[in-house]
Amino acid sequence: MSRLAGYLGLLVGLGILLSGCDQEPMTNQPKFETYEAAPRWPDNQSARQPVAGTVPRDAPVELTVSDNLPMPLTRELLERGQAQFNVYCSPCHARTGYGNGMIVQRGFPAPPSFHTDRLRNAPLRHFYDVITDGYGVMYSYADRVPPQDRWAIAAYIQALQLSQYARLDDLTEEQRAQLDQDDPAAAGTATSAEEGHQ
Template sequence: MKALLPLMVFVLAACDQMREDPAKRTYDTSSFFDDGKVARNPPAGTLTRDSTDELTSRDAAGQLLSTLPMPIDRALLDRGHERYQIFCAVCHGDDGYGDGIVPQRGFPSPPSFHTDRLRGAPVGYFHEVITQGYGVMFSYASRVPSRDRWAIAAYIRALQLSQHTPLSSLDEETRNALPDG
């Protein structure tokens, strides 16, 4: 019993300390942070639940956009590739054929981006599907900012072109640089 006495004193002291240190409220002050505030600013790039889409998938007449609402450059395609690898490749696969790791584990396969139907779809279609979801794919509107969804749509177009560009549309130097086969 005498051995338990120090443990009981420690436990009772801890309970008293918790009683004296109540949870902080949002606008309380704190000596812990340099700015003296309890509330923290959200990290850069954080989306709120109520974020609005400044770039929509449709024009004023309600038609899906056939062109991107921003210029296409290397930075946009690099961003689209990065975001695609994070959010899309697990299902759609690295090259867009719908053979990512998730369908390999028995889940339904998404459609290949290289079908005639999706090659002919307006680019706004991809932004809208990412925004709203489709079939078993859930909406990414709260997870991916609109500009990044457009970057992914641009990258999907680049994937499609990489697999379906007719050789006749390439200049002779580019055709000669291609491997035979």
């Protein structure tokens, strides 16, 4: 009998609790529908602008469809690539790209030099993919470096490689004149470096 009374009391208690919940106000509360105008919100829009730095889900796929740089190669892009390279890559690769960064000097395995023939001939996409997926003992930086910055770093690596093997013959007459005007000693150094590579 006491067991039946306990079940009956439980059912009555549940009934009281359930009758106290009115679903109507919860489902019909004031709200904005998608893209509905919102007079007291900025720009009269109920849909908010994404937070700065938000990456759309399809952005990485869109940015990695080819080996070519998916944005214009500009001085600003290379400067951004250099800044990000110095933050994320130089501890192991060093700012020069020879693979003797501070971490290596403290006993960690040395990464390959970017100035080897294999990496000098690697396509731009190779560097992007290594930053994204990791390679050997290097782990992925995909969660730290957004896709646009990965491309910027990759472009900077190729500029860094080019800087180590630039020849005076690669310059236009105007560039040679500018080099002579800016630093006559540098023009002589470039000639000496060119002779050393031959």
